[in-house]
Every structure is written in C-alpha cells, then in structure tokens.
Amino acid sequence: MIIAALASAPGKAGISVIRLSGNDTIKTVKEYLSIEEKLHEIVYNKLYLTDFLNEGEFIDQVTVAFFKEGHSYTGEESAEIFCHGSPIIVRKILEALYLEKNIREAKPGEFTEKRFMNGKMDLVQAEAVIDLINSESDAAYISSTEQLKGGLSEELKKINAMLIELMSILELELDFADEDLDFTPNDEITGKIDIAVEVINKFIQGYQKGRIFRDGIKVALVGDVNVGKSSLMNAFLKSDRVIVTDIAGTTRDVIEEKIEVNGYLLRIFDTAGIRETEDIIENEGISRSRRIIEEADIVLHVIDSTDPSEDEYAGNVIKVYNKTDLEDVIIDENSVKISCKTGSGIEELKHKIVKNVIDEELTYRPYYISNVRHLNILKETVSQLEQAKMSIQQGQNNEVVIVDMRQALDTLGEITGETTSMDIINNIFGSFCIGK
Amino acid sequence: MIIAALASAPGKAGISVIRLSGNDTIKTVKEYLSIEEKLHEIVYNKLYLTDFLNEGEFIDQVTVAFFKEGHSYTGEESAEIFCHGSPIIVRKILEALYLEKNIREAKPGEFTEKRFMNGKMDLVQAEAVIDLINSESDAAYISSTEQLKGGLSEELKKINAMLIELMSILELELDFADEDLDFTPNDEITGKIDIAVEVINKFIQGYQKGRIFRDGIKVALVGDVNVGKSSLMNAFLKSDRVIVTDIAGTTRDVIEEKIEVNGYLLRIFDTAGIRETEDIIENEGISRSRRIIEEADIVLHVIDSTDPSEDEYAGNVIKVYNKTDLEDVIIDENSVKISCKTGSGIEELKHKIVKNVIDEELTYRPYYISNVRHLNILKETVSQLEQAKMSIQQGQNNEVVIVDMRQALDTLGEITGETTSMDIINNIFGSFCIGK
Numbered sequence: 001m002i003i004a005a006l007a008s009a010p011g012k013a014g015i016s017v018i019r020l021s022g023n024d025t026i027k028t029v030k031e032y033l034s035i036e037e038k039l040h041e042i043v044y045n046k047l048y049l050t051d052f053l054n055e056g057e058f059i060d061q062v063t064v065a066f067f068k069e070g071h072s073y074t075g076e077e078s079a080e081i082f083c084h085g086s087p088i089i090v091r092k093i094l095e096a097l098y099l100e101k102n103i104r105e106a107k108p109g110e111f112t113e114k115r116f117m118n119g120k121m122d123l124v125q126a127e128a129v130i131d132l133i134n135s136e137s138d139a140a141y142i143s144s145t146e147q148l149k150g151g152l153s154e155e156l157k158k159i160n161a162m163l164i165e166l167m168s169i170l171e172l173e174l175d176f177a178d179e180d181l182d183f184t185p186n187d188e189i190t191g192k193i194d195i196a197v198e199v200i201n202k203f204i205q206g207y208q209k210g211r212i213f214r215d216g217i218k219v220a221l222v223g224d225v226n227v228g229k230s231s232l233m234n235a236f237l238k239s240d241r242v243i244v245t246d247i248a249g250t251t252r253d254v255i256e257e258k259i260e261v262n263g264y265l266l267r268i269f270d271t272a273g274i275r276e277t278e279d280i281i282e283n284e285g286i287s288r289s290r291r292i293i294e295e296a297d298i299v300l301h302v303i304d305s306t307d308p309s310e311d312e313y314a315g316n317v318i319k320v321y322n323k324t325d326l327e328d329v330i331i332d333e334n335s336v337k338i339s340c341k342t343g344s345g346i347e348e349l350k351h352k353i354v355k356n357v358i359d360e361e362l363t364y365r366p367y368y369i370s371n372v373r374h375l376n377i378l379k380e381t382v383s384q385l386e387q388a389k390m391s392i393q394q395g396q397n398n399e400v401v402i403v404d405m406r407q408a409l410d411t412l413g414e415i416t417g418e419t420t421s422m423d424i425i426n427n428i429f430g431s432f433c434i435g436k
Numbered sequence: 437m438i439i440a441a442l443a444s445a446p447g448k449a450g451i452s453v454i455r456l457s458g459n460d461t462i463k464t465v466k467e468y469l470s471i472e473e474k475l476h477e478i479v480y481n482k483l484y485l486t487d488f489l490n491e492g493e494f495i496d497q498v499t500v501a502f503f504k505e506g507h508s509y510t511g512e513e514s515a516e517i518f519c520h521g522s523p524i525i526v527r528k529i530l531e532a533l534y535l536e537k538n539i540r541e542a543k544p545g546e547f548t549e550k551r552f553m554n555g556k557m558d559l560v561q562a563e564a565v566i567d568l569i570n571s572e573s574d575a576a577y578i579s580s581t582e583q584l585k586g587g588l589s590e591e592l593k594k595i596n597a598m599l600i601e602l603m604s605i606l607e608l609e610l611d612f613a614d615e616d617l618d619f620t621p622n623d624e625i626t627g628k629i630d631i632a633v634e635v636i637n638k639f640i641q642g643y644q645k646g647r648i649f650r651d652g653i654k655v656a657l658v659g660d661v662n663v664g665k666s667s668l669m670n671a672f673l674k675s676d677r678v679i680v681t682d683i684a685g686t687t688r689d690v691i692e693e694k695i696e697v698n699g700y701l702l703r704i705f706d707t708a709g710i711r712e713t714e715d716i717i718e719n720e721g722i723s724r725s726r727r728i729i730e731e732a733d734i735v736l737h738v739i740d741s742t743d744p745s746e747d748e749y750a751g752n753v754i755k756v757y758n759k760t761d762l763e764d765v766i767i768d769e770n771s772v773k774i775s776c777k778t779g780s781g782i783e784e785l786k787h788k789i790v791k792n793v794i795d796e797e798l799t800y801r802p803y804y805i806s807n808v809r810h811l812n813i814l815k816e817t818v819s820q821l822e823q824a825k826m827s828i829q830q831g832q833n834n835e836v837v838i839v840d841m842r843q844a845l846d847t848l849g850e851i852t853g854e855t856t857s858m859d860i861i862n863n864i865f866g867s868f869c870i871g872k
Contacts, residue, residue, distance in 0.1 A: 007450035007521070008445060008452060008521060009444060009445040009446060009452070010445060010447070011446070011447065012569050013442075013443065013444050013446075013872070014443035014444070014455065014869065014871040014872035015455070016444060017444065017451045017453065019450065045482055045484075046481055046482055046483070047481040047482070047483065058585075084568055084569060085444060085872070086569045086570070087572075088572065088574070089568070132520055133448045133449070133450075133520060134522070135522055135524050138524070140524070141524045145494070145496075433450065435449060436449070436450035436521070
C-alpha cells in the first residue's frame with residue numbers, strides 16, 4: 001500500500017508539497033505525469049518538470065522527485081510532488097491519487113513511523129521530529145535537534161550496556177553455579193546496580209530542566225485586583241494584546257501569552273485577581289488561577305507600591321513592586337522594582353525569572369530529558385533495579401535476580417522503541433501532523 | 437541581489453520550502469552546506485541531502501536543489517531548500533541567509549514578477565498565478581488555469597493583430613498619400629473597426645460570467661425576522677456554524693458562508709432581518725444588509741409559509757417558502773418550497789440559484805474575463821476605437837486616425853504587460869503572497 005498526504009503546511013502559498021511512500025510508488029505516480037514516456041529510466045533525486053494529469057485532464061504543472069528504496073526518508077520507494085500552493089490543486093491531486101486502489105491517505109506521523117519501523121531512527125529520535133516541528137524557542141529547538149541527532153539515544157545505549165554487563169555476570173554465575181568458581185561478591189554487584197541507578201537518576205533529575213527547554217517556563221502573574229497584572233503582561237509583550245481597563249475584575253479568564261527570553265520560552269499566565277466576589281464567572285476564573293499558581297515554575301506577585309499588600313504566596317515567588325514611578329520602595333533580593341508605565345525594571349525582571357528557574361546561559365546537557373514518557377520509563381527502570389538489588393540482599397538465587405534485571409532492561413528498551421508495545425507506538429505517531 | 441523567502445505556507449508541517457533567486461545564488465548558498473566540497477560541479481535540478489550550517493553551527497538536515505539561469509521559475513539562477521516544517525527552523529535559515537550582504541527578503545510576488553520581467557510569462561498569466569492560488573472552487577480553478585496556460589493571452593493577441601492590420605492599412609495610405617493609389621474606402625476601414633469592437637465587446641460581456649467563475653455567486657438571504665434565514669444558512673452548510681435562536685434580531689451583522697454547487701462557489705450572505713428597530717447596532721446591520729442586497733447576484737427572499745409576507749424585493753429574486761412541512765403553498769416558477777426542518781427542497785434551491793445566474797454546466801469560454809483591470813482596459817480600448825471611427829467619419833486625415841489607433845493599441849497592451857506602467861505592475865505583484 002502506498003500512503004500519500006500533503007507534507008507542507010496547509011494554506012495558500014507559492015508551493016505545496018505532496019509526499020508518497022510505498023512499494024510501486026514510482027510506477028503508480030508515473031502514470032499521472034505528461035512526461036511518463038521519458039521516465040522509462042528514472043534518475044533518482046532529480047526534479048522533473050511535468051504536467052500532472054488525472055485521466056488525461058490537466059491538473060497542474062508540477063515538479064516531481066523519486067527516491068529509491070533504502071535511500072528515502074521512510075526507507076521505502078517514495079516520491080514528492082511540488083505543485084502550486086493552492087488548496088484546490090492539492091485537493092485535486094490528492095483526490096486523483098486516492099482513486100488508485102493501492103494509494104490511501106497517510107495517517108498522522110505515518111511517514112516517520114515507517115522511518116522508525118525500517119530502522120532508520122529510534123523512537124527517541126522520532127519523538128524529537130515532532131518536538132522539533134513544534135518548537136517555539138531556541139531552547140526547544142536545541143533540545144529537539146540534539147535528541148534528533150541521537151544525543152539522548154547514545155546516552156541510553158550506555159545505560160543499556162551497563163545493565164547488559166550486569167546481566168552477563170549474573171548469567172555466567174548461573175551457568176557455572178555448580179562449579180567451584182570465584183563468584184563476584186554480592187556487594188560488588190549491588191554496587192554496580194547503584195552506579196546504574198545513579199546514572200539514571202541524573203536523567204530523572206534532568207527532566208525539570210529538559211521540560212523547561214522544551215515547553216518553556218510557566219510564569220503566573222498574581223496579586224490583588226488593579227495592581228497592574230495586565231499592564232505587566234502588556235509591558236512584557238510591548239503591545240496591547242490584553243484588554244486593560246480600570247474596572248476591577250476585567251481579567252476574568254486566564255490569559256496565556258508567550259515571549260522568548262535568552263532563548264527560553266516564557267509562558268506567562270495572567271490570572272484573575274483573587275478576591276471575594278459574587279460573580280460566578282469571575283469565581284470560576286479565580287479557581288482556575290489557583291490551579292495555574294500550583295503548576296507554575298515561578299509566581300510573580302505583583303504589588304502596588306503605593307498601597308502594598310501584606311499577602312504572601314507559597315512557592316517560588318518574585319515580588320514585583322509596580323508603580324515605582326509614583327512611590328519608591330525598599331526591596332530584598334527576591335523582589336524587583338518596576339514601572340509598567342515607564343517600562344523601567346521590565347528587562348531586569350525577565351532575566352530574573354530565567355535565572356531563578358534555570359541557568360541563564362542556554363547550555364543544553366544530554367541528560368536534560370524533556371519527555372514525560374521517558375521520565376516515567378526511567379523511574380520504572382530505577383524501581384526495578386532496586387527490586388533486583390533487594391533480591392540480592394535478601395539472598396534470592398540468581399534466577400530471581402535475573403528476572404528483575406530482565407524487566408529493568410525491557411523497561412528501558414521502551415524508550416528507544418526496542419520493547420515498546422504497538423499501542424504506545426501508535427499513540428506517539430498519532431500525535432504527529434499528517435504528512436510527517 | 438538575491439531574493440529569498442519561505443515559499444510554502446507558514447505553519448508547522450512535515451516540510452517547508454525556502455526559495456532563492458538571483459545572480460550567484462548557487463555560490464552563496466553552497467557556503468551554508470556541509471557538502472560544499474562535493475558541489476564543485478553542480479548537477480542542476482538534483483536534490484542534495486545536506487546539513488544547513490550557519491557559521492559552522494548545525495541548523496537542520498535539509499535537501500537543496502539548484503536551478504540553472506534560463507531554466508528556473510524566475511529565469512535567474514535559483515535554489516530551493518527543503519527543511520523540516522518547523523517555523524523556528526525556517527526563521528533560523530532565513531535569518532542566516534539575510535545576514536549575507538547580497539541576500540534580502542523577497543517582496544510579495546517578486547519571484548513571479550521576475551518571471552514576467554524575464555519574458556517567461558505575460559502579465560495576464562502572472563495574474564492567473566495568484567488567482568490560481570486563491571481559487572476556492574472548481575470554476576475559479578478552471579478559469580485561472582486556462583488563463584495561466586495562455587488561453588486569454590492568445591485571444592488578446594488576435595485582437596492585437598486585428599488592430600495592427602488596421603494600423604498598417606492606415607500607415608500605408610499615409611506613406612503613399614501623394615500618389616494615385618486605390619485607397620481602401622473609409623467604410624471598409626470603419627467596418628473593420630466595428631468588427632474589432634464587436635470582438636472586444638464579447639469579452640466585456642463575458643466579464644459577468646468570468647467574475648462568477650472566479651469569485652462565485654453572491655447570494656443574499658433576506659426576509660422578515662424569524663422566517664428562518666439563519667436556519668436556511670445552516671441547511672446550506674449542513675452544520676451549525678450560524679447561531680440560531682428564537683429571539684428576534686439575533687443576526688445583527690452580515691454573516692458570509694461559502695459552499696460549492698456544481699463547481700461554482702456560492703457566497704451566501706445572511707442579512708439582518710429588515711424591520712423597524714431602536715437598536716443602533718441592529719440598525720447598522722440593516723443598512724449593511726441593504727448594501728449586500730444591491731450587490732448580490734441573486735436575492736433569496738425567505739418567506740414563512742405559515743404567515744407569508746406581502747413584501748417585494750427588486751432585482752433577481754427567488755422566493756423561498758420555508759416551513760412547508762407545516763403549511764403547503766402554491767408557487768410560481770420564480771419560487772421554491774423548502775423546509776429547513778426536514779431538509780426538503782434545499783438541493784433543488786441550490787441548483788436553481790446556479791441556473792438563475794449562469795449555465796449550470798461548468799463550461800468555460802476563453803472570453804470569460806474575470807479581472808476588473810482587464811474589463812476596464814477593454815472598455816477604454818473600445819472607446820478609443822470608436823474615437824478613431826469618428827475621426828474617419830468626420831473626414832480627419834490619416835495622421836489623426838493613426839494617433840487614435842495607436843492609443844487603442846497601447847491601451848490594449850496594458851493587459852498583457854507590453855505597455856503597462858511600473859506603478860500598475862508593482863500594484864499587481866504587491867497583492868501576491870510572499871514567496872510566490
């Protein structure tokens with residue numbers, strides 16, 4: 001079966017790209033082209049200028065390239081059609097192709113899934129493809145690019161090798177259990193398990209930073225009504241995307257805006273002012289605000305310098321004294337003086353937010369895992385390794401320990417795709433866009 | 437100077453396309469590629485797999501194709517870069533390129549403008565490119581494709597040839613004015629002018645249909661409040677995109693929805709119910725409705741069959757009796773019985789709309805001009821030809837008539853671009869998208 005889909009973004013443009021992959025792609029696509037006769041000997045990776053015809057009827061002048069099995073993105077015989085960036089032409093070409101018995105619409109992520117299935121990348125790299133496409137900051141770009149290039153896969157291979165070495169020691173001892181050999185002492189084996197756990201824990205701890213690289217820093221703007229939260233949001237954006245008025249309770253829903261600081265994405269949530277109110281909709285906003293504050297990486301407690309609040313917020317809080325053009329205040333190191341009106345202190349505040357949560361420099365480390373799936377698998381692996389260690393300490397025989405170790409290895413293999421169930425694989429690729 | 441821009445639609449996708457054109461494109465782009473050394477001898481139209489680097493720093497794995505001067509879209513040396521469809525990667529690649537002294541961002545339509553300037557297509561064909569990209573129906577697609585293939589240009593050449601033949605007769609007579617030759621009788625010349633005018637008028641009259649091919653049929657839904665105009669809109673769309681309520685005056689603004697019937701685009705405008713009201717916003721809606729009705733190709737006067745209105749609307753009107761599931765009515769040939777509730781009569785109504793305005797068959801003719809610029813130029817040409825005819829009839833000498841004829845020829849040449857001012861050309865390409 002050949003799969004086909006629009007691979008460029010939908011919409012009106014100069015060029016659109018339609019991608020096909022599967023056995024007999026070339027033979028099948030050729031029949032739609034006015035230069036069919038010239039194609040008795042295909043030059044791969046060459047752009048052919050040709051008319052695309054549907055049952056002899058002209059659809060568009062296009063360029064077409066063919067890719068050889070084993071030398072394409074998917075690993076299968078493939079083709080790409082470059083047509084005018086007109087949605088109606090894309091529709092006409094795809095409709096013409098789907099009329100073929102052996103061509104069907106590609107499912108989301110199916111081209112990359114084929115690439116994974118054909119062993120041209122592992123699951124971690126495939127996940128990096130979608131992260132790369134979705135990346136909205138330099139940090140997200142760096143993290144997904146490194147992962148795509150195989151940085152994380154290499155690290156995982158090292159952990160895998162450590163566990164396999166442990167397995168082979170245990171299996172060797174099992175094979176020669178009846179003979180009079182010098183067995184590796186138990187505490188040497190548990191020591192090796194500890195080292196593996198330590199390495200894995202470094203990745204688990206790296207998740208916090210990896211998540212920030214990929215998804216950005218969640219910033220909650222909180223404070224009493226009318227202290228200037230929406231004005232601060234506007235000052236961040238240097239625009240007027242948020243409605244600011246003098247009426248208390250204007251911001252009834254949670255508004256999210258994004259800016260980039262030092263390459264990091266800052267996701268700023270302007271929350272409803274928290275106060276007693278009879279307004280049901282506003283109350284709903286306040287309860288959403290509470291959730292936002294709980295999930296935030298950092299809370300900006302905005303305070304009116306002319307009428308400072310005594311409220312305290314829990315968690316990672318920066319006190320932001322606004323209106324300092326009207327009233328000066330004395331601050332500590334967890335506070336910043338700003339004026340949304342004059343713009344003073346805004347840049348300093350942006351950098352303080354980043355410094356507070358992550359190194360200000362954009363220094364990526366291979367153990368900054370960013371995917372919660374990877375995090376959970378690594379946690380599970382650690383717990384299974386600890387189970388193995390406990391079995392040794394309880395004096396269980398090697399068969400039992402080997403079963404524990406095998407489990408840990410299988411769990412670890414779920415990250416790169418070696419032991420991942422088809423359900424999970426489908427789930428991963430299902431989150432891709434169509435045509436990738 | 438090399439121009440560069442994103443040529444595929446902006447957004448997250450599998451693939452994005454960046455296009456460059458201008459002298460030294462290949463030499464300049466090569467320096468960004470990891471396979472630079474392998475490119476000492478370029479194979480044109482070949483897709484090279486390579487890393488794209490910015491000052492040695494990896495940006496993305498891309499494919500790149502180079503096009504030879506004279507054999508590219510623009511006619512200049514060109515390149516296309518196919519990268520991951522990630523907006524941040526597109527930004528990084530373009531930013532890296534724009535740092536070059538000899539690369540700048542392309543202006544809207546500039547690639548096609550170069551194609552026109554380099555004589556690879558005329559202005560009529562260039563205008564068809566943007567119409568093709570914007571086309572939203574089969575009719576619009578057919579009209580722009582035919583124009584792009586040169587159908588209209590061919591017809592205009594024929595008219596041009598007729599005028600040139602007339603010119604040569606007049607000039608010949610002028611050259612031999614003193615000699616004793618048999619001059620072409622005046623009424624033979626005015627006869628030839630009449631024929632030319634007749635041909636041009638066929639195109640002028642074709643505009644009405646050409647416009648409908650390109651822009652669709654404007655349908656205005658009118659009638660008293662609560663007769664079911666919004667319900668009819670929903671029935672057309674077979675969805676619930678328009679808010680329908682029982683409160684009179686819900687539809688306060690003009691809502692436009694589009695459907696395709698027999699390949700034609702129907703642009704349906706749901707107008708505010710026209711009635712006396714104190715509501716200022718609603719009154720504004722009503723005055724917009726009046727404008728819509730004036731501009732509509734067809735007016736659907738929706739009538740509640742259980743309480744039929746006596747109102748009459750001027751223009752091309754179909755009376756649409758709704759709620760015929762509740763009350764049957766007797767209708768004439770300009771009326772249709774429907775029920776939005778049961779869906780009966782809706783398909784019949786759609787086809788009646790098309791039949792009423794244009795041939796139901798999607799039969800395109802080369803004289804269906806669709807561009808108001810072309811219409812105005814042709815009207816001007818006719819008026820100048822009539823001026824020439826009048827000069828002849830007034831017994832003016834040939835010099836005067838030749839001036840009139842020359843004007844008509846120059847005016848006609850503005851359509852295809854031969855005599856078009858740079859202002860108008862810039863205006864035309866300025867309406868294109870960037871990257872085309």
